[in-house]
C-alpha cells in the first residue's frame with residue numbers, strides 16, 4: 001500500500017492511502033512494469049495519485065483463456081456454494097468499508113459520507129445476489145403424456161464482458177459482477193480507468209473470499225481496443241455496459257455483429273414533475289439533496305425540474321435557499337457536502353452548457369462559473385427562465401446544474417417530460433392519488449419515483465427504455481439477465 005502526502009484544495013495536509021494499481025488476470029495481480037500506463041488523478045487537486053497498467057492484447061488473451069477454463073467449473077459449482085463465496089466477499093467489503101470509501105473519494109471526488117453509503121450498497125448487492133442465485137428456479141411444464149417430463153432450466157449464459165463507468169466506482173462494478181457470478185458466469189470486467197482502485201478492492205475481496213482462479217478478471221487500458229477484442233472473442237457470450245448512449249450504441253453494434261446479447265445502462269435526462277398541491281419547501285429540499293448528490297454525475301439525477309406555475313416562484317426560492325447551504329470542497333473533509341467533478345471533461349461540459357443557456361436568455365441564481373484554483377470544482381448552479389432550445393434541456397448535463405421550469409397543466413407537462421429520447425428515470429410529486437396513477441402510467445421511463453427520489457435497492461430492477469438502454473441490473477431481473485433457458489423433454493427409456 002503506497003501512502004501519499006496530499007495537499008487538498010482547501011490547503012490542509014492529510015496522509016491518505018491509495019493502493020498499488022494492478023490488473024487481475026487468472027488469479028494473479030499484474031503490475032505496471034513492462035506495460036503501458038495511464039495516470040490516475042485526484043479530482044480535488046489535479047495531482048497524480050497512481051499509475052495504472054494498461055492491458056496488452058496478450059493480457060486480454062490470457063484473461064479470455066482463464067475465464068474460458070474457469071467457466072465450466074464455476075457453472076457446475078452448486079449455487080449454494082457460490083453463494084457462500086459471494087456472501088464472504090460482501091462481509092469483507094463491509095469490514096474494509098472505511099478504507100474502500102477513502103480510496104473512492106480520493107480517486108472520484110465524492111464526499112466521504114456518500115462513498116461510505118455506496119460501499120455498503122455494493123456489499124448489499126453481493127449479499128442479495130448470493131441469496132437470489134440460490135433461487136434461480138426453473139419450472140416443470142405439464143407434459144403431453146403421463147410418462148414424459150418437461151422442464152425449463154435456468155443456466156448461466158457463459159463468460160460476460162462487463163464495462164463499468166467512473167461515477168459509481170463501487171456500485172457499478174458490484175452490479176456488473178454480482179449478477180453474473182451468482183448465475184454461474186465468469187467475468188472479465190473493464191472498470192473505469194479514472195477510478196480503478198475501488199474496483200481493485202472489490203476484486204480483492206472476492207479473491208480473499210475464495211473465488212476460484214479465472215472466475216473474475218479485472219482489466220484496464222484503452223477502452224476501444226479492449227471492448228473490440230473482448231466482444232469479438234468467441235469466449236464472450238454476453239456484454240454489459242454502463243455509460244453514455246453513444247458508447248453504448250457502439251458496443252451494442254459490435255455485440256450484435258458477433259450475435260451476442262447486451263445489457264445497456266445508458267444516459268438519462270430525468271424530468272421531475274412538481275404539482276401545486278405539495279409541501280413546496282419540503283419537496284424543494286429533497287430535490288436539492290438529489291440533484292447535487294455526486295455533484296449531479298448520476299444517470300438518474302433530476303435534470304429538468306418542472307414546477308406548476310402557481311408554486312414555481314416559491315419552489316425556486318426554497319431550492320436556491322437550500323442550495324446555498326451546500327458546502328463544496330475536497331470529499332475527504334467532514335464539512336464537504338459536494339465534491340469536485342470527477343474529471344476535467346465534466347468541467348468543460350458545464351462551461352459549454354452554461355454559456356449556451358445564458359446566451360439563450362436563462363437566469364442564473366447561483367453558481368455558473370468554474371471555481372478558481374486546482375481541481376475540477378464547479379459550484380452548485382441553479383437556472384430558471386431557460387429557453388426550450390437551450391442545450392441543457394436536451395443534452396444530459398451530468399453535473400451540478402439544476403434547471404427549474406414552469407408548467408401549467410398535467411397533459412402539457414407529461415408531453416414535455418416524454419419529449420426527449422431518453423427514458424431512464426422520472427419523478428412526480430403530488431398528493432393526488434389518482435394523478436399518481438395517471439402520470440406514472442404515462443411517463444416513458446424504466447424507473448418512476450412518486451413523492452420520492454429513492455429509486456434503487458439491490459432487490460429492485462434498474463434500467464431504462466428508449467435511448468437509455470435495455471435489460472436490467474438488480475432485482476430478480478438482474479439475475480435473469482445472465483441466465484438462459486434450456487428446455488428438456490424427457491421420454492421413457494426403451
Ligand code: NAD
Nearest residue numbers: 164165166192223224227243244247265266267299396398
Ligand atoms: P464517454 O462516453 O467517453 O465514456 C463513458 C464510459 O464509457 C466511460 O466509463 C468510458 O471508459 C467508457 N468507454 C468509452 N469508450 C468506450 C469503448 N469504446 N468501449 C468500452 N467502454 C468505453 O464519456 P465520459 O466523458 O466518460 O462521460 C460522459 C458521459 O457519459 C456523461 O455525460 C454521461 O452521459 C455518460 N455516463 C453515464 C453513466 C451512467 O451511469 N449511465 C456513467 C458515466 C458516464
